[in-house]
Amino acid sequence: VRTYGCDYRCSWCDSAFTWDGSAKDIVRMLEPEEILNELLALAGPNFDSVTISGGNPALLGSSMAEFVTLLHERGIQAAIETQGSRWQDWFYDIDSLTISPKPPSSGMNTDWAMLDSIMDKLKEQGKAAHSLKVVVFDEQDYAYAKSVHQRYPGVPLYLQPGNEDVAEPGDISARLLSRLEWLFNLVIADPEMNRARVLPQLHALIWHNKRGK
Amino acid sequence: VRTYGCDYRCSWCDSAFTWDGSAKDIVRMLEPEEILNELLALAGPNFDSVTISGGNPALLGSSMAEFVTLLHERGIQAAIETQGSRWQDWFYDIDSLTISPKPPSSGMNTDWAMLDSIMDKLKEQGKAAHSLKVVVFDEQDYAYAKSVHQRYPGVPLYLQPGNEDVAEPGDISARLLSRLEWLFNLVIADPEMNRARVLPQLHALIWHNKRGK
Numbered sequence: 423v424r425t426y427g428c429d430y431r432c433s434w435c436d437s438a439f440t441w442d443g444s445a446k447d448i449v450r451m452l453e454p455e456e457i458l459n460e461l462l463a464l465a466g467p468n469f470d471s472v473t474i475s476g477g478n479p480a481l482l483g484s485s486m487a488e489f490v491t492l493l494h495e496r497g498i499q500a501a502i503e504t505q506g507s508r509w510q511d512w513f514y515d516i517d518s519l520t521i522s523p524k525p526p527s528s529g530m531n532t533d534w535a536m537l538d539s540i541m542d543k544l545k546e547q548g549k550a551a552h553s554l555k556v557v558v559f560d561e562q563d564y565a566y567a568k569s570v571h572q573r574y575p576g577v578p579l580y581l582q583p584g585n586e587d588v589a590e591p592g593d594i595s596a597r598l599l600s601r602l603e604w605l606f607n608l609v610i611a612d613p614e615m616n617r618a619r620v621l622p623q624l625h626a627l628i629w630h631n632k633r634g635k
Numbered sequence: 636v637r638t639y640g641c642d643y644r645c646s647w648c649d650s651a652f653t654w655d656g657s658a659k660d661i662v663r664m665l666e667p668e669e670i671l672n673e674l675l676a677l678a679g680p681n682f683d684s685v686t687i688s689g690g691n692p693a694l695l696g697s698s699m700a701e702f703v704t705l706l707h708e709r710g711i712q713a714a715i716e717t718q719g720s721r722w723q724d725w726f727y728d729i730d731s732l733t734i735s736p737k738p739p740s741s742g743m744n745t746d747w748a749m750l751d752s753i754m755d756k757l758k759e760q761g762k763a764a765h766s767l768k769v770v771v772f773d774e775q776d777y778a779y780a781k782s783v784h785q786r787y788p789g790v791p792l793y794l795q796p797g798n799e800d801v802a803e804p805g806d807i808s809a810r811l812l813s814r815l816e817w818l819f820n821l822v823i824a825d826p827e828m829n830r831a832r833v834l835p836q837l838h839a840l841i842w843h844n845k846r847g848k
Contacts, residue, residue, distance in 0.1 A: 466826070467826040467829075468823060468824060468825065468826045468829065469829055470829040470830065471829070593809075595808065595809070595812055596806075596808070596809075599808055599840055599841060602837075602840075602841060603841045603842075606841060610681060611681060612681065613679070613680040613681045616680075616681065616682055616683040616684070617683065621837075622835075622837070622840075624815075624834075624835070627812055627815075627835075627840075628812060628815060628816045628819060629816075
């Protein structure tokens with residue numbers, strides 16, 4: 423589920439249609455129960471986890487809390503991805519919380535005080551089900567990812583190579599794999615990143631730039 | 636680290652050189668401390684986890700226990716992959732234990748009594764750090780993976796598409812990704828496999844059939 427609206431405008435956003443107005447004709451305003459009904463109509467019993475991304479889903483308060491409660495009432499887990507610029511109390515109820523601060527190439531500035539406060543709250547709560555993810559386009563982004571790792575050493579860190587052309591049609595897997603190898607080689611050579619895990623965007627390797635996949 | 640020798644002879648084994656005699660000139664008999672020294676010489680401080688595979692590393696007893704102890708004394712984690720045909724008490728000390736029973740396409744028969752006994756011991760010990768992995772080549776293998784999932788429902792299950800030509804030179808990523816999509820689509824359509832996770836062999840996507848990668 424992608425929510426509409428973002429407090430960021432990352433230069434390379436692969437879902438800019440969630441905030442730049444280009445998809446305003448297909449955006450739908452739905453109540454939590456309507457979203458759940460849409461999911462059930464789409465996938466029937468073939469899922470038991472829902473990933474909520476955006477835009478920035480952390481812009482939403484009570485309505486998102488309600489949606490997460492609806493999922494849990496049906497035994498469905500909730501995963502979320504957010505950049506860590508805002509806190510919501512419903513974060514505590516999320517089964518898998520990915521905090522993905524944005525590196526220099528995005529053009530955005532990290533609010534470290536806010537990020538510290540979010541990571542502190544998650545740590546205090548004692549739930550292990552949160553992790554950090556940094557998308558890496560270049561050496562500067564890699565240095566940023568390292569600083570994130572050093573700042574929150576106990577939190578699992580995932581690195582992903584960025585997709586440098588989110589509009590390219592056709593099969594982009596060779597380009598993505600070449601960047602994956604580049605990132606692997608940086609991490610392999612770097613003793614400070616022994617615990618960082620490098621992962622591809624699996625959906626992009628398989629379904630490329632197709633929206634909705 | 637690959638150990639030599641296997642009680643299986645899987646038809647599609649990608650490391651047959653560890654048991655078929657074809658690499659007998661480069662196989663080296665090393666003491667645990669010598670293996671550790673080789674790793675340190677190769678990678679210096681750039682690692683803090685070692686994956687032990689084979690062959691079947693579970694064929695080894697006290698020498699492997701000693702190797703794992705040496706790793707832990709240096710703060711290095713130990714991961715292992717084995718097919719679940721043999722138990723070793725040093726399994727309890729492994730930080731990440733992957734049990735990978737072999738499906739019908741391998742030509743091998745699963746010893747379910749042994750596998751049950753291994754999974755029971757791991758469960759009793761209360762460590763969460765073990766998972767199941769099934770390599771899937773065809774629909775029969777997929778049915779086998781489902782039966783494994785139903786038999787051990789609480790254990791994380793990973794599915795991986797098999798590499799159908801482990802000797803093909805050059806870039807095999809397009810072939811591997813096509814099989815990954817096939818497997819994704821089976822799992823997406825199957826409500827009994829909602830919790831199964833499909834992952835590629837990342838090293839093969841990047842380094843193809845190159846040995847030692």
